[in-house]
Amino acid sequence: MTGDMEMLGAEMVLKALVDQGVDIVFGYPGGAVLPIYDALFKQNQLRHVLVRHEQAAVHAAEGYARSTGKVGVVLVTSGPGATNAVTGLTDALMDSVPIVCLTGQVPTHLIGNDAFQEADTTGITRPCTKHNYLVKRIEVLSRTLHEAFYVARSGRPGPVVVDLPKDVQQARGRYVGPDASEHRTYRPQTIPDPQKIAQAVDWMIAAKRPLFYCGGGVVNSGPGASDLLTRFVRMTGFPCTLTLMGLGTFPASDRQFLGMLGMHGTYEANLAMHGCDLMINIGARFDDRVTGKVTAFSPGSKKIHVDIDPSSINKNVRADLGIIGDAGAVLEALIAEWKRRAPRLDVKALDRWWQQIDQWRARDCLRYQSSNSVIKPQYALQRLYAAIKDRDFFVTTEVGQHQMWAAQFLKFEQPNRWMTSGGLGTMGYGLPAAMGVQIAHPDSLVIDVAGEASILMNIQELSTVRQFNLPVKLFILNNQWMGMVRQWQELMHGGRYSESYTASLPDFVKLAEAFGATGIRATKPQEMDSVIARMIETKGPVVVDVCVDQKENCFPMIPSGAAHNEMLLGPEDEARKPVSEEGMVLV
Amino acid sequence: MDTRIERHTICVLVDNEAGVLARVIGLFSGRGYNIESLTVAEVEKAKHLSRITIVTSGTPMIIEQIKAQLSRLVPVHKVSDLTIEGPHLERELVLVKVNGTGEKRVESLRIADIFRARVVDSTIESFVFEITGSTEKLDAFINLMQPLGLVDISRTGVVAIARGPNPL
Numbered sequence: 001m002t003g004d005m006e007m008l009g010a011e012m013v014l015k016a017l018v019d020q021g022v023d024i025v026f027g028y029p030g031g032a033v034l035p036i037y038d039a040l041f042k043q044n045q046l047r048h049v050l051v052r053h054e055q056a057a058v059h060a061a062e063g064y065a066r067s068t069g070k071v072g073v074v075l076v077t078s079g080p081g082a083t084n085a086v087t088g089l090t091d092a093l094m095d096s097v098p099i100v101c102l103t104g105q106v107p108t109h110l111i112g113n114d115a116f117q118e119a120d121t122t123g124i125t126r127p128c129t130k131h132n133y134l135v136k137r138i139e140v141l142s143r144t145l146h147e148a149f150y151v152a153r154s155g156r157p158g159p160v161v162v163d164l165p166k167d168v169q170q171a172r173g174r175y176v177g178p179d180a181s182e183h184r185t186y187r188p189q190t191i192p193d194p195q196k197i198a199q200a201v202d203w204m205i206a207a208k209r210p211l212f213y214c215g216g217g218v219v220n221s222g223p224g225a226s227d228l229l230t231r232f233v234r235m236t237g238f239p240c241t242l243t244l245m246g247l248g249t250f251p252a253s254d255r256q257f258l259g260m261l262g263m264h265g266t267y268e269a270n271l272a273m274h275g276c277d278l279m280i281n282i283g284a285r286f287d288d289r290v291t292g293k294v295t296a297f298s299p300g301s302k303k304i305h306v307d308i309d310p311s312s313i314n315k316n317v318r319a320d321l322g323i324i325g326d327a328g329a330v331l332e333a334l335i336a337e338w339k340r341r342a343p344r345l346d347v348k349a350l351d352r353w354w355q356q357i358d359q360w361r362a363r364d365c366l367r368y369q370s371s372n373s374v375i376k377p378q379y380a381l382q383r384l385y386a387a388i389k390d391r392d393f394f395v396t397t398e399v400g401q402h403q404m405w406a407a408q409f410l411k412f413e414q415p416n417r418w419m420t421s422g423g424l425g426t427m428g429y430g431l432p433a434a435m436g437v438q439i440a441h442p443d444s445l446v447i448d449v450a451g452e453a454s455i456l457m458n459i460q461e462l463s464t465v466r467q468f469n470l471p472v473k474l475f476i477l478n479n480q481w482m483g484m485v486r487q488w489q490e491l492m493h494g495g496r497y498s499e500s501y502t503a504s505l506p507d508f509v510k511l512a513e514a515f516g517a518t519g520i521r522a523t524k525p526q527e528m529d530s531v532i533a534r535m536i537e538t539k540g541p542v543v544v545d546v547c548v549d550q551k552e553n554c555f556p557m558i559p560s561g562a563a564h565n566e567m568l569l570g571p572e573d574e575a576r577k578p579v580s581e582e583g584m585v586l587v
Numbered sequence: 588m589d590t591r592i593e594r595h596t597i598c599v600l601v602d603n604e605a606g607v608l609a610r611v612i613g614l615f616s617g618r619g620y621n622i623e624s625l626t627v628a629e630v631e632k633a634k635h636l637s638r639i640t641i642v643t644s645g646t647p648m649i650i651e652q653i654k655a656q657l658s659r660l661v662p663v664h665k666v667s668d669l670t671i672e673g674p675h676l677e678r679e680l681v682l683v684k685v686n687g688t689g690e691k692r693v694e695s696l697r698i699a700d701i702f703r704a705r706v707v708d709s710t711i712e713s714f715v716f717e718i719t720g721s722t723e724k725l726d727a728f729i730n731l732m733q734p735l736g737l738v739d740i741s742r743t744g745v746v747a748i749a750r751g752p753n754p755l
Binding site for chain 1: 606609610613617656659661663
């Protein structure tokens with residue numbers, strides 16, 4: 001057996017991937033990874049998807065990872081290959097997506113010599129990865145690769161870079177398979193402290209105005225955690241709101257769901273956050289897009305914060321009870337404790353709380369001015385949702401107004417169906433992410449809800465889409481503006497629309513055709529349904545250019561520097577509530 | 588929220604591998620934490636372990652963040668906040684070069700004697716003093732040497748260890 005395990009470094013890399021359960025690699029070849037590409041050529045266990053830009057390779061791997069729960073794998077060359085991947089890696093770090101990114105490196109004897117296509121990859125990626133490695137010796141290669149997968153997927157998931165000098169790829173050595181031994185230092189706590197669970201349940205039983213506030217941590221814990229969350233929320237009868245990253249982890253159709261919270265969250269969700277007396281945060285991180293002005297954030301509540309990452313607790317908002325653990329394990333413990341107590345709740349108080357929430361709901365905060373002559377972006381998404389809701393669908397987005405409207409108007413009943421760049425806010429995320437999702441789910445309907453500005457940031461990937469016959473649908477809400485930038489300029493910069501209008505946009509229908517995809521345009525509200533139907537029926541990739549109202553703004557909105565109870569509900573509020581000086585300096 | 592700025596001495600046991608110091612320093616600069624002093628050296632050769640002593644300052648919430656952030660670095664074995672974990676010792680070593688002649692030269696020697704500093708190099712017009720002690724003591728010594736011809740200082744930064752029988 002040992003004789004068989006003698007192999008080239010490049011072969012070892014592929015063997016380690018296979019042993020880690022990888023079947024797809026997203027990548028782009030170059031000088032410093034040629035030995036690995038050569039080894040790839042000689043085998044048929046791993047499929048390689050050739051992207052058109054390394055950033056897209058990482059986003060595609062993110063889409064793959066987030067829709068499957070598996071680790072996404074990227075293979076790029078040294079220097080520009082690695083630096084192009086940096087945006088994707090940072091995106092994966094911010095949104096806790098498990099990625100292993102293999103980068104080629106110049107041979108070890110040339111490191112530090114400013115060799116051709118040399119970059120200090122481990123130096124550059126140190127702050128944008130969960131961990132990284134430079135493998136200088138063949139003896140540690142296989143172990144390092146297995147460790148990279150362990151680190152990427154354990155605890156709070158994240159991207160890991162393994163930098164592979166070319167001479168190490170070409171050296172011969174002995175391959176070692178993955179083993180189950182404990183990592184010497186990295187052993188994240190997943191099982192919660194039972195005393196804290198009991199304390200949490202105590203508070204929940206006594207609560208008069210409780211609220212679940214849950215996020216991506218529940219999604220990352222696996223579909224089982226979402227089931228547990230749904231069971232537990234229903235068991236308690238408490239209202240539940242989700243972050244942008246958490247959408248789908250609790251069914252959107254449930255009466256207890258208040259919609260997304262935060263800057264463009266619903267009126268009822270944000271006011272419930274502001275007015276609750278007990279906040280039960282599971283797997284969310286009190287992001288500034290969620291809290292608004294921290295000093296005025298949910299002033300009257302006790303806060304329970306469940307997170308697998310101890311550094312998330314007490315980072316932005318002081319938690320009254322911090323519980324470290326995996327969301328699934330914590331929910332299991334909470335449910336067991338809840339059942340054991342068979343609690344009698346303060347039904348009267350809870351009824352009053354729900355009455356209050358129903359009043360907030362009655363404001364119908366997502367209402368917008370409908371039109372018979374121009375397509376309102378919200379209308380386009382409502383029609384899209386009506387057409388896809390009974391299908392097996394996945395949605396990715398780019399970043400901006402369209403993303404927020406998609407979060408508001410598309411409803412998710414299950415986790416892992418909604419892929420968006422939350423933390424980093426990466427324009428150009430959606431198309432490559434959709435490719436990764438489509439590869440993992442070849443028969444599902446995968447839609448990238450895009451804006452015309454974002455989509456241009458990785459439009460070259462239409463070529464990848466064509467090459468691999470990926471039937472992704474790009475649903476572009478085209479208002480010819482960087483809509484969110486324009487909205488902020490309108491609200492905070494006196495309507496001086498500095499550089500936010502895109503002149504000379506391409507004809508997206510012809511562009512689609514140039515890439516071998518189908519292009520469809522919609523200009524009138526009356527044709528929305530038929531255009532969407534055609535998009536869904538058309539086999540292969542489709543680009544839909546939805547020409548929407550250029551002036552529409554995304555509401556509700558908590559302007560930066562404001563608190564949850566200072567929301568703008570629509571254009572009529574805009575004029576009344578100017579943004580504060582301190583709000584202007586925030587992003 | 589508690590906004591008092593506290594000074595804490597934190598010991599971090601790490602794998603002695605390439606880039607580990609850069610990870611720690613990058614964490615501090617990237618997240619805007621203060622480093623008042625940082626020392627590092629290998630302490631267990633066989634196990635490739637290094638010990639980093641960091642003196643930092645911040646509000647209690649920031650100090651808690653610093654420890655949590657350090658703990659989640661993959662090569663970190665242990666993070667220990669000596670300031671809250673009980674009595675501990677802090678020592679620094681400094682080399683001080685003082686140039687002078689006549690009365691000033693004699694005075695510098697006299698003060699060095701009071702502080703139990705050692706002369707480790709000497710020329711007709713200069714001394715190099717070596718002195719070990721707490722940061723406050725060294726600061727006091729340096730201040731006294733200032734008017735006596737101090738021209739150069741090299742300090743190690745703080746190393747620290749808990750009192751009593753227990754290891755880190």
